[in-house]
Amino acid sequence: xxxxxxxxxxxxxxxxxxxxxxxxxxxGLITGAVMLLCDSSFRLVKTEDWLFNFVxxxxxxxxxxxxxxxxxxxYMMLNYxxxxxxxxxxxxxxxxxxxxxxxxxxxxxxxxxxxxxxxTFWVLPLMLAAASVAVGWxxxxxxxxxxxxxxxxxxxxxxxxxxVPGFRxxxxxxxxxxxxxxxxxxxxxxxxxxxxxxxxxxxxxxxAAGAH
Numbered sequence: 001x002x003x004x005x006x007x008x009x010x011x012x013x014x015x016x017x018x019x020x021x022x023x024x025x026x027x028g029l030i031t032g033a034v035m036l037l038c039d040s041s042f043r044l045v046k047t048e049d050w051l052f053n054f055v056x057x058x059x060x061x062x063x064x065x066x067x068x069x070x071x072x073x074x075y076m077m078l079n080y081x082x083x084x085x086x087x088x089x090x091x092x093x094x095x096x097x098x099x100x101x102x103x104x105x106x107x108x109x110x111x112x113x114x115x116x117x118x119x120t121f122w123v124l125p126l127m128l129a130a131a132s133v134a135v136g137w138x139x140x141x142x143x144x145x146x147x148x149x150x151x152x153x154x155x156x157x158x159x160x161x162x163x164v165p166g167f168r169x170x171x172x173x174x175x176x177x178x179x180x181x182x183x184x185x186x187x188x189x190x191x192x193x194x195x196x197x198x199x200x201x202x203x204x205x206x207x208a209a210g211a212h
Contacts, residue, residue, distance in 0.1 A: 012196045020072075020185050021065035027181035028061015029054060035173045042173040061181050068185035071162045075154055093146065096153035103157040104129055107167075115170035124175075128183075132156050135187045143194050154190050159183050 033054065035042045044056040079092075086092040104125040112121035132155035139151045159182050166178030 016189065016192060016196065017066075017069050020069045020189060021062050023188055024065020024068060024181045024185045025058045025062040027184045028064055028177070029058040031177050031180045032057030032060070035177055039173050042177075057177075060177075064178065064181040065185050067162055068182050068189070071158050071182075072154075072186065072189045075158050079150070093149050096157075097149040100132075100149070100153045100156045103160045107160055110167050116172055116175070120172065128156060128159070128179075131183065132159075135190065139191060139194075142191070151190055155183070155186055159186050162186075 032042075032044070036050075036053070043053055044060060082092045082095075083089065086095075107125045107128070108121045111124060114120075132152050135155050136148050136151040139147045159179070162182050163175070163179045166175040169175060169178075
């Protein structure tokens with residue numbers, strides 16, 4: 001890798017990180033505002049100052065964006081290591097599909113009989129699976145059919161792991177405030193990945209005859 005390529009890759013990665021945390025901040029602010037409208041007792045800080053709460057929601061969203069990027073980087077490292085361990089690529093892909101389903105079952109187990117509303121144990125996995133399938137369909141449309149299971153694994157399993165603090169809270173507003181920004185940030189990153197990996201066109205290459 002040349003020095004120019006290295007700098008370009010670093011710029012892409014820093015751009016991805018910066019935009020991700022900004023998306024997290026925006027998603028946290030919007031999600032927090034909706035949660036506040038649905039539940040007037042929802043506060044990140046126990047104060048009636050709504051402006052201060054909105055600022056804290058945005059800051060929390062920025063933190064969730066940074067946490068999402070850490071999870072994305074961890075997944076990339078895991079994917080790299082797994083590809084070197086499994087000599088047959090389809091084994092690692094199949095394993096990701098298994099863990100995606102396992103994560104949905106684990107979410108149902110975490111929320112069943114908990115302090116969350118009774119229907120959470122089946123509504124939340126269903127909604128997460130449906131949203132992840134939508135992201136997976138979009139990813140496959142822009143790349144290849146082989147992206148299905150890896151995308152579902154990342155959107156379901158990795159998002160669930162990142163949202164563990166929300167599951168431990170026992171409050172549906174806190175869970176959604178954690179889960180929604182993480183999911184949005186993860187969706188952005190997985191959809192941006194194949195664009196970042198595209199090699200830039202060689203501007204020094206001769207233009208084909210007849211091109212305008």
